[in-house]
Amino acid sequence: MSKVLKNLTILIVEDESETRKLMQDVLSDEFSNIITAQNGDEGLKKFKKYNPDMVISDIAMPIMDGLEMTEQIKKISSDTPIIALSAHSEKEKLLRAIDVGVDKYVLKPIDMEEFLATIELVATQKIQSTNDIQLSDGYSFNKTKRVLVKDGVEISLTKKELAFVSLLIKRLGTIVLHDEIKNVVWIGESVSEAAIRTFVKRIRDKVGANFIKNAPGLGYKIEANS
Known part of the structure; x- marks a missing residue:
């Protein structure tokens, strides 16, 4: 594994x-x-909190099943790979899995060697397909190197600034709410709305005033390349 x-x-x-x-x-x-969760409802909450790169989920679960959770996750982040696990191979479930955006379908009982190979394949495809993300106004983001570039010049960001920009790029074109920003950038820390505004102003001073859009009272977003 690389x-x-x-x-x-x-x-x-x-x-x-x-x-x-x-x-x-x-x-x-x-x-x-x-990160682990024991049902789809908890899985969705942890997805929003921790912003994982990949989800591996059972289908048949209480409270919220894996396919319903997948549908909700794909609305938030369509490029996050999801591998679904099931003890059943009914045509209806397979078709439903495809409909909601499951990337791979693995039958139980799980062969761990094949399972790891599937995960590595999906993870590699994810990195290759989303390595360089083209943004608006000459910006791009390299996910492997985790760097923001403007007109070919790399912009230096702190660890927290990079976490913030990475989150907005993962939710490209959609508003990321203040609570999610706090959970991802300031894990376990207390931070005020005023402190977030100051933090964003500092990033704008580095990257340009129009790169990060403000949704008053809600959060922030970065626009996709038009």
Whole structure:
């Protein structure tokens, strides 16, 4: 597993505790950041909070099933890969999985060697397909190097500034709410709305006043390349 893949954050959503722990143990050897949830509702909340690079989810779960969760996640971030797990191979479920945007479908019981190969394939495809993101007004973002570029010149950002810009780029063209920004950029820290405004002004001083758009009282967004 390459260093770039190892640094990805993976969200596992599985209601069976033993299966969830087994997947967590296996994937912890391959990826640095593993997050788990025990149903689709918790999975969706953790997706919004932690902004993972990939989701691996069971289909049949209480409260909210994996396909409903997938549909909600794809509305937030259509390019986040989702691998669905199921003990069933009924045509209706397969078609529904395709309809909501599942990227790969893996049948249980899971063959761990094949499972890891599938994850690596999907992760590699994700990185290759979204490596350089073209933004408006001559900006681009390289996801492998995690750098923002303007007209070929790299813009230096702090760790928190990079986390903020990365989040907005992942939600490109849509408003990212203040609460989500706090959860991703200031994990476990208390931060005021005034402090966020000052923080954003500092970034604008570096990247240009019009790069980050403000939605008063709601949050911020970065526009896609038109």
